[in-house]
Amino acid sequence: MRIAILKETKFKENRVAITPDVAKDLVSKGFQVMVESGAGLGSFFSNEAYIAAGATVSVDLTAIYRDADIVLRVNAPSPEEIAMMKKEAILISFLFAATNPAMVEACCKANISAFSMDAVPRISRAQKMDALSSQANLAGYKSVILAADTLGKILPMMTTAAGTIKPAKVVIFGAGVAGLQAIATAKRLGAIVEVSDIRPDTKEQVESLGGRFIEVPADNTIKLEGGYVRSVSDEFLKKQQETVAKHVKEADIVITTALIPGKKAPLLVTEEMVKSMRFGSVILDMAVEQGGNVIGSELNKTVQKHGVTIIGESNIPSLLPMNASDLYAKNIQTFLYHLATSEGFKWEMDEEITKGALIVHKGQAVHPSVKTAINA
DSSP: OEEEEOOOOSTTOOOOSSOHHHHHHHHHTTOEEEEETTTTGGGTOOHHHHHHTTOEEESOHHHHHHHOSEEEOSSOOOHHHHTTSOTTOEEEEOOOGGGOHHHHHHHHHTTOEEEEGGGSOOOGGGGGGOHHHHHHHHHHHHHHHHHHHHSSSOSSOEEETTEEEOOOEEEEEOOSHHHHHHHHHHHHTTOEEEEEOSOGGGHHHHHHTTOEEEOOOOOTTOEEETTEEEEOOHHHHHHHHHHHHHHHHTOSEEEEOOOOTTSOOOOOBOHHHHHHSOTTOEEEETTGGGTOSBTTOOTTOEEEETTEEEEOOSOGGGGSHHHHHHHHHHHHHHHHHHHEETTEEOOOTTSHHHHHHEEEETTEEOSTTTHHHHHO
C-alpha cells in the first residue's frame, strides 16, 4: 500500500498530515510512503528527515496522486486534486462533509473512498484517533496566549511597591475540549476565569479547573449527540446572552469556542455586549470560520470595534504546527492501523469506527449526513 503525504494548500495552513517519526513507523509496517517535496516545511520537518525515515520525496504532484493507494491530508483536497487520484484510492483527512458538498461530489465522481477525521465516533476505543480533540486542546491553549499578548495588561495579580495590580478577568464561552484547555491556561496565568456553557453537566469540570460557572437554566430545546451540541433554540441563546452580558461587561478577555457541527456557529456576543466592554478589552472568536460567535469578528483579521480588539484567527492549531502535526499524525496513524494493514483495507462496514467515519465508499456517498443529498 502506497501512502501519499501532500503539501497543504489551505490559506495559513502550516501543518502536515504525517511527521517523519510516524513515516518511519509506517515504513516499518510495510507501507510505502511518498512525500511531496516541502510538505513538512511549515511544521519544521525537512525533506531530508522524511528521506531518513525511509520515505521517498518527489516534486511530481501528478505522479504522487497517480500512484497513491492512500492519500493522507490535514484538510480536504480541492475537487481538482481529488480528480487526480486513481480509481478506488482512499482519502483520509478532515472533510467536514456536511458543509462541503462539492468535495463529496468530487469524491463520488473520482470513484474513490473517503474517511473523515472529524467524523470519528467519540467512543473510548477511538480516543487515540480523536483529531478534533487533539487540535482543539492546542487551540484552547493558544487562544489564551494570543488574547493575553494583545491585552494591554498582565493576567495575574501582582503586588509591587507602587501598588497592587488586580488580576484580569477572562470569560470563556463553551467548556468543550478547547474551552477547558483555555480555562486551565488562563488560570495558570493567574486570571479570574468565568465560564458559560449550555450543558449543565460541564459545571463540575469547569470548577475542577478553578473556573466559576455561569449558570443558565437548561431547557428541552438543547439536543446533544456524542458529547456535541447538535441544536439549540434561539430563545435559549437569547436567555444565555442576557445572563452572561453582565459578566462580559466586566471582562478583560472574552474567548468563544461554541460550534454546532454542520451548522453556522451560534451568535453569543452581540454588538451591545461588545459596546459594554471596557476600552482596550479583547475578544477572540474561535468559531469565526463557521460564521462566528461574535458580532463584528472578521475571518483572519484582527479588528477594533467600539474600542475592543476582536481576533478572528481561523486556524489556531496551525500557529503551533510542530505540536499540532505531531498529534494529528499520531491520530491518523492509529486510525489507519485500525482500518488497514500494508496489504489492504479490511472494509469492516458494520464496525462502529469504520461506519462512523466513512463518507464515500467506492464512489457512493454512504454517510447519513451526505448520502441523501449526493445520491439523490
